[in-house]
Amino acid sequence: MSKPENTSKQATGRRKNGTFAKGQTGNPGGRPGNLAKLRAKLTAGSDEVASVVLDAAKAGDMQACRLILERIVPALKPIAEPVAFALDDTDxxxxxxxxxxxxxxxxxxxxxxxxxxxxxxxxxxxxxxxxxxxxxxxxxxxxxxxx
Known part of the structure; x- marks a missing residue:
C-alpha cells in the first residue's frame, strides 16, 4: 500500500520541508478589510463607553473603579532614600x-x-x-x- 500524498501542504503553497514556496503566504486571505471600519466604530463609541464605566464607578462598581484607576493613575514606584555608610574601596x-x-x-x-x-x-x-x-x-x- 502506498503512502498517501499530503495535499494540505500543496494546497497552502508549502514545500515538502514545510516552508512556504517563494511568492506564497501563510495568510492567503490577507488582513481583514473591515479592520479600519472596526477601529472607527470603536473610536466613535469610546466617549460613551468611558461615560458608562465612569457612571458605574460612581455607583460603586469596584471593577469599574479599578479599570479607571489602572488607566489614569500610574503605579507608584518605590523610591529609595540615599543612605550613607562607610565604604572601603581599596579593592x-x-x-x-x-x-x-x-x-x-x-x-x-x-x-x-x-x-x-x-x-x-x-x-x-x-x-x-x-x-x-x-x-x-x-x-x-x-x-x-x-x-
Whole structure:
C-alpha cells in the first residue's frame, strides 16, 4: 500500500520541508478589510463607553473603579532614600565586605545592598576582562619576540 500524498501542504503553497514556496503566504486571505471600519466604530463609541464605566464607578462598581484607576493613575514606584555608610574601596573584596557589613548592621536596606553588590560584581567582570586583555597583549609580544 502506498503512502498517501499530503495535499494540505500543496494546497497552502508549502514545500515538502514545510516552508512556504517563494511568492506564497501563510495568510492567503490577507488582513481583514473591515479592520479600519472596526477601529472607527470603536473610536466613535469610546466617549460613551468611558461615560458608562465612569457612571458605574460612581455607583460603586469596584471593577469599574479599578479599570479607571489602572488607566489614569500610574503605579507608584518605590523610591529609595540615599543612605550613607562607610565604604572601603581599596579593592573589590573590601568593597563587597563593607556593603555586606552595612546590610548586616541595618544601615543599608537589603534591596539597595543587592543592587550595590551586583554593581561590584559587574565591576569585577570589567576588571577581569581588562586584565585578560593585558595578559593577551603580553603573550602576543612574547610570541612575536621568539619568531
Amino acid at each position: 573589590l573584596p573590601s568593597t563587597a565586605r563593607s556593603i555586606m557589613r552595612a546590610i548586616a548592621n541595618g544601615t543599608l536596606p537589603s534591596d539597595q545592598g543587592k543592587a550595590l553588590l551586583d554593581a561590584v560584581l559587574g565591576m569585577a567582570r570589567v576588571v577581569e576582562v581588562a586584565e585578560l586583555e593585558q595578559q593577551l597583549i603580553e603573550l602576543r609580544g612574547l610570541v612575536e619576540a621568539d619568531r
